[in-house]
Amino acid sequence: MITRWFRRRTPVGEVLLFDYDGVIADSEAVYFEEFTRACAEMGFDRLNSREAFLRLFDHNLALQLVRAGFPLRRLRQLAEQFRPRMVEANRRIRPFPGMPELIGRLATRHPLHIITSNATETVAGFLADYGVEGVRSVIGADQETSKVKKIRMVLRREPGRRAWYIGDTRGDMVEARRARVHAVGVAWGWHDEARLRSAHPVCVARTQGELLGWFDRPVVSLDEIE
Incomplete structure (x- = not known):
């Protein structure tokens, strides 16, 4: 249609x-390393495999994170923690x-x-x-x-x-x-x-x-x- x-x-x-x-x-490799590290530092260790990471991008990232168990109230904190890390990491891409x-x-x-x-x-x-x-x-x-x-x-x-x-x-x-x-x-x-x-x-x-x-x-x- x-x-x-x-x-x-x-x-x-x-x-x-x-x-x-x-x-x-x-x-992908750089993002997997940095994103899973940022989540782990916030006490969220369920992204312990490449497949778990890639599954986040099957739909909207924020929605998939919440479905995976990440606390909704901490999404902004994750973004703030991840953003400056990626500025540095992008130099390796x-x-x-x-x-x-x-x-x-x-x-x-x-x-x-x-x-x-x-x-x-x-x-x-x-x-x-x-x-x-x-x-x-x-x-x-x-x-x-x-x-x-x-x-x-x-x-x-x-x-x-x-x-x-x-x-x-x-x-x-x-x-x-x-x-x-x-x-x-x-x-x-x-x-x-x-x-x-x-x-x-x-x-x-x-x-x-x-x-x-x-x-x-x-x-x-x-x-x-x-």
């Missing part, structure tokens, strides 16, 4: 919305090979924005460090915590365009669909292809070449990538 709703509209063009962590930045070039290439084809749970300044600095040009905006958690609301912010800036959200977790796919944009998964990030497909994205790119092939054109064909 959602796909039929998209097809009934005639877009004036495409707009690409990229996640940062797990799509552009190879950050590198892009996936080829992603700076891919982002730069696609930004010459379509308006391209980055929507992230990371800090705007951190991501902007990362893009500058690796020579990524053409990104129209970075919208981080310091501007808005809800990914759905951030997607809608971009849609207001890019009226009439067909939007594609490119993410690497099941939760990304869920929130893209909630925002009524096309959800596209990438299989080189935090969640594997099967997990991504369980949230019913339009498609999952197994390689950067596949993603580039879909979007490095003036008009994207739904029939070719579904």
Whole structure:
């Protein structure tokens, strides 16, 4: 039904919305180490495996944390404790090979924005460090915590365009669909292809070449990538 709703509209063009962590930045190992450490320091030791950590990103992170038993009243304290730690940890994070070039290439084809749970300044600095040009905006958690609301912010800036959200977790796919944009998964990030497909994205790119092939054109064909 959602796909039929998209097809009934005639877009004036495409707009690409990229996640940062797990799509552009190879950050899972660093985040697992730092996030589980921060939780343990607050007395929450249930994130004792990689799977327990990844399960947090099946849906909204805060909701999943509470479901896992983390006290709701301490979420703000966790965020405050984790944020400065990640500023330092981000210095250890590198892009996936080829992603700076891919982002730069696609930004010459379509308006391209980055929507992230990371800090705007951190991501902007990362893009500058690796020579990524053409990104129209970075919208981080310091501007808005809800990914759905951030997607809608971009849609207001890019009226009439067909939007594609490119993410690497099941939760990304869920929130893209909630925002009524096309959800596209990438299989080189935090969640594997099967997990991504369980949230019913339009498609999952197994390689950067596949993603580039879909979007490095003036008009994207739904029939070719579904």
